[in-house]
Amino acid sequence: MPPQNSAHGPPFRVAMAGVVGRLIRCWCRRAVGGSLKVPALQLHVSKTAMGASQKDFENAMNQVKLLKEDPGNEVKLKLYALYKQATEGPCNTPKPGVFDLINKAKWEAWNALGSLPKETARQNYVDLVSGLSSSSDSSSQGKPEAERKQAGYETVVMTSEEGITKIMLNRPAKKNALTEQMYQEIILALEAASKDDSAITVLTGNGDYYSSGNDLTNFTNIPPEGVEAKAKNSAILLRNFVGSFIDFPKPLVAVVNGPAVGISVTVLGLFDLVYATDRATFHTPFSHLGQTPEGCSSYTFPKIMGPAKAAEMLIFGKKLTAGEACAQGLVTEVFPDSSFQKEVWTRLKAYSKLPQNAMRISKQIIRSQEKEKLHAINAKESSILQERWLSSECMNAIMNFFSQKAKL
Numbered sequence: 001m002p003p004q005n006s007a008h009g010p011p012f013r014v015a016m017a018g019v020v021g022r023l024i025r026c027w028c029r030r031a032v033g034g035s036l037k038v039p040a041l042q043l044h045v046s047k048t049a050m051g052a053s054q055k056d057f058e059n060a061m062n063q064v065k066l067l068k069e070d071p072g073n074e075v076k077l078k079l080y081a082l083y084k085q086a087t088e089g090p091c092n093t094p095k096p097g098v099f100d101l102i103n104k105a106k107w108e109a110w111n112a113l114g115s116l117p118k119e120t121a122r123q124n125y126v127d128l129v130s131g132l133s134s135s136s137d138s139s140s141q142g143k144p145e146a147e148r149k150q151a152g153y154e155t156v157v158m159t160s161e162e163g164i165t166k167i168m169l170n171r172p173a174k175k176n177a178l179t180e181q182m183y184q185e186i187i188l189a190l191e192a193a194s195k196d197d198s199a200i201t202v203l204t205g206n207g208d209y210y211s212s213g214n215d216l217t218n219f220t221n222i223p224p225e226g227v228e229a230k231a232k233n234s235a236i237l238l239r240n241f242v243g244s245f246i247d248f249p250k251p252l253v254a255v256v257n258g259p260a261v262g263i264s265v266t267v268l269g270l271f272d273l274v275y276a277t278d279r280a281t282f283h284t285p286f287s288h289l290g291q292t293p294e295g296c297s298s299y300t301f302p303k304i305m306g307p308a309k310a311a312e313m314l315i316f317g318k319k320l321t322a323g324e325a326c327a328q329g330l331v332t333e334v335f336p337d338s339s340f341q342k343e344v345w346t347r348l349k350a351y352s353k354l355p356q357n358a359m360r361i362s363k364q365i366i367r368s369q370e371k372e373k374l375h376a377i378n379a380k381e382s383s384i385l386q387e388r389w390l391s392s393e394c395m396n397a398i399m400n401f402f403s404q405k406a407k408l
């Protein structure tokens with residue numbers, strides 16, 4: 001009998017037969033459908049391709065997702081071919097049938113690269129994306145500087161003013177649930193903020209929520225390779241996302257403008273300050289979702305609030321008020337909702353005038369004491385979740401959300 005967490009085992013088949021069978025069939029149609037997908041969406045990274053150019057390659061894959069204009073099928077085919085060559089080497093699959101037009105075109109583009117070395121393909125991919133990105137950026141260069149809004153993001157708004165870079169989650173209609181694109185954009189925004197001339201970086205939400213955590217539709221976009229590949233790619237994304245908070249070199253502040261759920265709560269343990277409105281709540285319903293803690297919370301929460309209080313949140317899904325979260329040390333300070341924005345920004349503007357280098361170095365001294373440990377914990381949590389996402393407990397919980405719009 002296959003193991004419990006096998007995507008092909010009985011729990012999965014039971015789930016398939018459930019009330020959301022229609023939904024699943026729709027996922028499957030999307031997964032094998034005829035559209036030509038840009039490879040970046042697959043986030044399928046070769047483990048052997050390590051080093052600096054691998055990082056460039058990953059960044060280029062992220063950039064492809066952010067292109068404002070569709071580059072056209074010819075370029076997409078080229079990207080596809082270079083991606084396959086860079087990750088798998090020369091074309092190694094049989095030629096698709098004559099009527100399978102899209103897969104045939106993709107196969108021909110890949111096959112045309114012959115024995116091009118993986119490293120060269122990776123470099124060509126990076127160069128091609130870089131050309132596409134700069135031509136797509138040039139259309140926004142004429143914008144008035146007063147706007148100070150940084151181009152290239154669709155799901156977050158990034159602004160810099162008075163020494164503070166603000167990254168605002170911007171899907172208020174969906175309670176700022178984090179889509180895969182959003183994770184990528186936050187990674188890129190943090191990378192940009194780490195290099196800009198601001199003293200402080202702020203993460204906040206637009207609308208009544210800070211964030212409702214992982215967008216559960218992320219689990220519905222199953223690639224042709226199947227659910228195991230999906231879980232693997234999601235674990236890579238999670239690890240990169242949390243890693244960019246661990247490595248962030250400047251003071252990082254969460255301005256928690258409303259309720260926070262899931263991963264938007266757990267990563268708070270990696271911030272330097274957490275300011276919350278008294279309307280905010282903090283909820284990590286992992287067990288309800290058949291999931292386990294991430295964002296290094298399995299380490300930071302017990303350290304911050306003690307093991308018993310951490311267990312209440314992370315194992316039993318207890319939702320905390322802002323006052324409780326402050327009493328337990330997860331939140332730095334709580335402000336009345338009516339004066340929240342004014343008070344917080346006045347405070348942050350004053351802090352942003354402190355000597356930047358001193359703040360940066362102080363942060364790095366504090367973080368350096370446990371950076372390696374945090375990375376190891378992040379890797380472990382991500383790999384455990386990769387297994388959890390394939391469990392019947394997790395699949396059933398997600399299906400419940402979509403079939404009944406179940407509220408946790």
Ligand SMILES: CCCCC/C=C/C(=O)SCCNC(=O)CCNC(=O)[C@H](O)C(C)(C)COP(=O)(O)OP(=O)(O)OC[C@H]1O[C@@H](n2cnc3c(N)ncnc32)[C@H](O)[C@@H]1OP(=O)(O)O
Pocket residue numbers: 173174175177178212213214215216217218234235237238261262263264285286289291294405406407408
């Ligand atoms: C790849 C890395 C993975 C990292 C692992 C991360 C794990 C987590 O973050 S676990 C936590 C996941 N989050 C949730 O389980 C929350 C689910 N959402 C809810 O329970 C509720 O939506 C709510 C309590 C957040 C808000 O309830 P309510 O005020 O009643 O508002 P609605 O439910 O009507 O929401 C409006 C709209 O937004 C959609 N939505 C909200 N949150 C999510 C979400 N997390 N994922 C997907 N969609 C979400 C909701 O479905 C509504 O959509 P429409 O019906 O289309 O208007």
